[in-house]
Each structure stands twice: as structure tokens, then as C-alpha cells.
Amino acid sequence: MSESHTSIFITGVTGYIGGSVLHRLLQHPSAKTFDITALVRSSEKAKKLESFGVKAIVGSLDDYDLVEELTSQAHVIFDTADADNLEAIRAILHGTRKRHATVGDLPIYIHTSGTGELTDDARGNKTTDVIYDDLNPDQIESLPDTAFHRNVDLEIVAADKVGYVKTYIILPSTIYGIVSNPLVEAGIQNPQSIQIPMLIKASLGRKQAGMVGKGVALWPDVSNDDVADLYIVLYDAIVANPDKVGHGREGYYFGENGEHTWYSISRAIGEAFVDLGISTDPEPTSLTDDELIKYFRLSGASPIFLQVRRSI
Incomplete structure (x- = not known):
């Protein structure tokens, strides 16, 4: 692989978010310089992905050694599969640490969490005027460690603080819209939300x-198109000027437009x-x-x- 190419590892490409992110990477102006590896559970879908120029590896997030190895081979990680699989996230972080130690690279890790992290227990019976701002890390750090997704996100932020990886956490809200793209047409991507x-x-x-x-x-809510675009906007900003893009404790990004x-x-x-x-x-x-x-x-x-x- 030439130095001009960017190695990318992506999880969750058969899902609602991940497939849309992959589609945008394949349509990206720099797509010819991307060497994309995807982890998928289906050998049938893996074969289909190869026709899109994606190197597809059959396995699951629970194959921790495999996840670590694939991560260690990538400069950029898009993790869109499971916000709460702590052991899989640890495998990803181990992979970025291994890459940093052996290659000297500082990997970019874009993880998918969710605004479920902001929930309380009102059970539909009350509302609130509290607004959380992703430009206010002190406010986000006031969330309890027991909040939904929080244990994973805290571990990711801690890894960034150690310094072997730069981490960015995207928190989509209620995502809507039926997806239509070549990955859906090929039977690879799930086209609807949960x-x-x-x-x-x-x-x-x-x-x-x-x-x-x-x-x-x-x-809060957001369209699938907008949240998928957020991953690419964030990635492009990191590549263009990494020192101006918040990461770690300052690297939370809410996907919301209503x-x-x-x-x-x-x-x-x-x-x-x-x-x-x-x-x-x-x-x-x-x-x-x-x-x-x-x-x-x-x-x-x-x-x-x-x-x-x-x-x-």
C-alpha cells in the first residue's frame, strides 16, 4: 500500500447507519485512495461487498483477536455496529494501541454512541428544559457513569487521554428515513431504522x-442522510485540520436536527x-x-x- 492511501476499518456496514457511511466513503472524492476493510457476519454479504471494492472479512465483534488485528491494520476506524459491546471496543482500542506502538501512527477512531446517554427515568410522564451541548465537555462529564452507553464512552475518552489514539464519538438520536442506495439494492444494507x-x-x-x-x-431526531453525512464531515475536518477538531473529552458530536x-x-x-x-x-x-x-x-x-x- 502506498503512503498516499488511507487504510480504513469499518464495522456495521450491513446496518442502517454503517451501510450509509460506507456508501458515502465509496462516493467520496478521495475514494480511490481508500483501502476499506469491513467486518461482516455473512459470507454471502462479504462476497457482495468485494464487488464494491471493499475487503470483507467474515467474523463478529465477539471475535476479539480478529477485531484487534483488523484495527491494528487501519489508520481510520469507523465503528457503527454496537454502542454497548464493551469487550469489542476494548479490542478496537487494543488494536489502535498496537498500531501506535509498532507503526508510530496515531489512529483516528470514530465511534457510534447515542443520545440515549442523556436519558432519565421520566417514563413518558414529564418533560424538561435542560439542553445538552456537545461544545460543553464539562456538562457532558456531569452525566452519571451509569448512564446508557456511558461505560463504553468513558473508556474511549480515557484511551484518547493516554495518547495512542484520537477518539471521536458521534451520538445519533432517533434516526428516520428509508435508505436507497446500491448497497441496499445489493441486499447488503438494512434500509430502515429500529x-x-x-x-x-x-x-x-x-x-x-x-x-x-x-x-x-x-x-431529538435526525435523518439517516444527515447523520451519515456527519461522519464524513467529521472525517474530512479531521484530515484537513486535526488540531481544530475536538477529540477525547471534547470529541462528542450529537446527530440532531429536530x-x-x-x-x-x-x-x-x-x-x-x-x-x-x-x-x-x-x-x-x-x-x-x-x-x-x-x-x-x-x-x-x-x-x-x-x-x-x-x-x-
Whole structure:
């Protein structure tokens, strides 16, 4: 590999976010200089990825030695697969440390977390005026260590502080939009999100739009196109002028361009149900504890439906 090429390792390319990021890397003005390696679980999808010029390795995030080795071979890591697999993230960090020690490189690690880190336990029954700002690291550091995704993010920031890797954490919010690109057409990428479809499926099961509590919990939202663009904008900024791009404790980036209450989503589901003849009443009703267990496999509210402090 020539010095003019950039080695990239990316996880999660068959997913909603990762596939969109990979598509943008393949369309990037510097795409001819990218040597992209992707980790995928499916040998069939690995073969399809090869036709896009991507080196695809079959394995999972739980293959820690493999993850470490692949990471050690890359200057840039886009991690879009699992925000809460601590051992896999440790393998990635071990790989960046190995690369730094043996090659002298300072890897760029862009990790995917989520605004679930900002949730509290209002369970849909209250709102808040607190706004979290990704330009305010002191405010972010005030989050409890027990917050959703927080244990992983703290370990990533700690690695940056040691100095063998520069870390950047993107926190998408509720992502919406149906993806259409060649990776979807090839059967490689999942084209739809998780959060709202999960609520739709639960509502279909009860034949009435459902919500947690009163549905007044706030959540930021962002389109798939915008959040995928964020990864590329961030990467380009790092390459162009790394000293001006916050990393480590200053390297949190919220993916957000609006907000909604969960009532508004559930009401829209209810109106669609009436139009489709599934229900006669568009007004959503509160999910019972039994329904939360049945449809979301937990007692209490799923993190995506809890109160969230706004982000900017």
C-alpha cells in the first residue's frame, strides 16, 4: 500500500447507519485512495461487498483477536455496529494501541454512541428544559457513569487521554428515513431504522397506537442522510485540520436536527391505523407493564422512549 492511501476499518456496514457511511466513503472524492476493510457476519454479504471494492472479512465483534488485528491494520476506524459491546471496543482500542506502538501512527477512531446517554427515568410522564451541548465537555462529564452507553464512552475518552489514539464519538438520536442506495439494492444494507418501526409493531399487536406513560418525553431526531453525512464531515475536518477538531473529552458530536414527543409519533401511528382500518380511534393509549414486557422484552420503558434531555 502506498503512503498516499488511507487504510480504513469499518464495522456495521450491513446496518442502517454503517451501510450509509460506507456508501458515502465509496462516493467520496478521495475514494480511490481508500483501502476499506469491513467486518461482516455473512459470507454471502462479504462476497457482495468485494464487488464494491471493499475487503470483507467474515467474523463478529465477539471475535476479539480478529477485531484487534483488523484495527491494528487501519489508520481510520469507523465503528457503527454496537454502542454497548464493551469487550469489542476494548479490542478496537487494543488494536489502535498496537498500531501506535509498532507503526508510530496515531489512529483516528470514530465511534457510534447515542443520545440515549442523556436519558432519565421520566417514563413518558414529564418533560424538561435542560439542553445538552456537545461544545460543553464539562456538562457532558456531569452525566452519571451509569448512564446508557456511558461505560463504553468513558473508556474511549480515557484511551484518547493516554495518547495512542484520537477518539471521536458521534451520538445519533432517533434516526428516520428509508435508505436507497446500491448497497441496499445489493441486499447488503438494512434500509430502515429500529425505533419507530418497533413502536409500530407493538401498536399493530394491540391494534391501537401505544405510548409510554403520557408520551410527553422529548427526543431529538435526525435523518439517516444527515447523520451519515456527519461522519464524513467529521472525517474530512479531521484530515484537513486535526488540531481544530475536538477529540477525547471534547470529541462528542450529537446527530440532531429536530425533536419530537413520543405522543406525536404515536398519534401519527394512530391516524395511519384509522386510515388503514386497523383501529377506529387515532388517540394513542399508554402501554401497560405487561405490554412493555411482551413487545419490548423488559419491565418499564425501553431507553428509546424514556425522557431525554435535549441536545444541540
